[in-house]
Amino acid sequence: MPVKEGTYGLLAEFDTPGALVHATEAARDAGYRRMECYTPYPVEEAAEALGVVRNRVPLLTLMGGIMGLTTAFLMQTWISRWGYPMNFAGRPLFSWPAFIIPTYEWTILFSGLSAAFGMLALNGLPQPYHPLFNAPNFRQGATDHKFFLCLEATDPRFDVNETRAFLEQFHAVSVVEVDL
Amino acid sequence: MAHGNEQHGHGALTEPKTLPASLQAPEAVAAWRTRALIVAAVAAIASLLFLFGGGADHVMRAYLLGWMMTFSLCGGGLCLLMLQYVSGGKWGLLLRRPLEAMTRTLPLVVILLIPILIFAKKLYLWAAFPTFEAVEEGLKSKLLTEAQAHALNFKRPMLSPMSVIVQMVVVFAIMGAFTYFLNKWSLEREADPERGSQGSYDRWRIKFENLSGIGVLIYVGLLTIVAIDFIMALDVTWYSSVWGLLFLVGQGYVVLAAAVHSAIRLSKYEPMATILRKTEQYDLGKFMLGFVMLNIYLAFAQFLIIWSGNLPEELPWYLNRIRGGWWVICTCDFIFHWVIPFVLLLSKDLKRSKSKMLALTGWMIFARGFDLFWLIEPNFPDAARNLHLSGNLSILAYITVPVAILGIWMAFYLTTLMSRPLVVVNDPHTEEILEPEHAH
Structure with missing residues (x-):
């Protein structure tokens, strides 16, 4: 390189x-x-002055949520209908009401993880090297005053x-x- | 840290805004009231056609729906008013006057209840068969099933005409007391000779908090009684322990929608134009999303538990609401009540847009009424598992009667709204709300 x-x-x-x-x-x-x-510390006016009005974290969160929703629902459908078809209280194999709660949890889990990791990725983190650390005054002041x-x-x-x-x-x- | 008050260019508003000279409700409110009365009159005339056209049953049931909506707005307004006193926050300051106006509609709600009590026999088995002997008679003449007879006898301590009247007297007396003090103190707070001082802020804040904390708790009990007596008891054999909570969240849903709708409509004019900022509107949108979520969560939890239990005592309640054409209404209810508000409220832009929030909050009020229709109508033998329009046109009374009642309620609400200044001055948040906001 x-x-x-x-x-x-x-x-x-x-x-x-x-x-x-x-x-x-x-x-x-x-x-x-x-x-x-x-x-x-966060200075909202600075973000405003930079013209940072939008980012893609909400979109990533939505996509993660939809992914969690479909994954959980389809997985449970496959398990109950084809993978391990078992008779519970005479209910149909595809008993969707029972799938909703895990689906809901997975939706939240996937959107939460997408929000957190999406934010880190869009920030370009982790980043072991950044040129600004070459400036001594930046090293001393940027996290302080x-x-x-x-x-x-x-x-x-x-x-x-x-x-x-x-x-x-x-x-x-x-x-x-x-x-x- | 000095943050947010620095001077910088770009013509950004850094000076706090000043309140307009008059804090009274704009004159437009009187015009809205006239419009509400006209709509109510037209809807009432249409309802009369149904009433004398052989649809008295439907008119009565629709009346119950309309009354429950007005109760939700009045009682839910009281609950949300107390909640904002307990939780604090700038969003509460914006909604305080509209919510107070909702609580002061209590006399109208009590008067509107009287026809339901008079004609209770048409709606409730507990009113038609109030004694042990009457139930025996009903059993003999096949007017009642064994299960209904058993439930009527077992539940008589709560569900009998005298008991319900006593309960309502207690419920409305307590609600009236809270309404009276919250509204009286609110005026006294503004007239405090020491207003604007930290001492005055703290004294009033603590006073309101102490009343409201216990008030929220008591109100949950009162609402549960009303929801059981008038909605759950339409099917005397059925029961659900989450019922009160379901109605509590439903009230939060509809009251928040109505209050935000009021605030945005008022913000076209002074003084609301000065104090309604995008920041607080956005916060209120997020709060609404919370209620939308909690509402479906509880509604689905109730369904899942009954579906899992699969008991013949409980399940028919849902079968009556799913089979025989009701599947369409059930699906629409899910879409209207949850899918549409949920999907739309996810958007940040929508929560910040006045016109879109205005449309959505209006829709949510309709959706709550639609949900009540699905809860009420299938209780009756002629409608359970049998939704039909042909030969049953008077079911359309479910549109006209609630519109008439809500029109009357709205006129009353707007009258009470006009009786006080719209902006609360003796509150530390007033100053904060006048500060410029960050333009995101």
């Missing part, structure tokens, strides 16, 4: 969530799209000098270039 080289992006550090949100909104207005905010905005180099609008000048106008504590 070839070693990737070059710049991952420019990381701006802020002391307050307000400054972060302001810079993020300005960056979006300026046409940047490949960017991400990093905050020690600092708010970061990273404009990524893959963005067509990205230009090391121009983007740096753009970020510096927001009075960031620092703007550092992060290697891949």
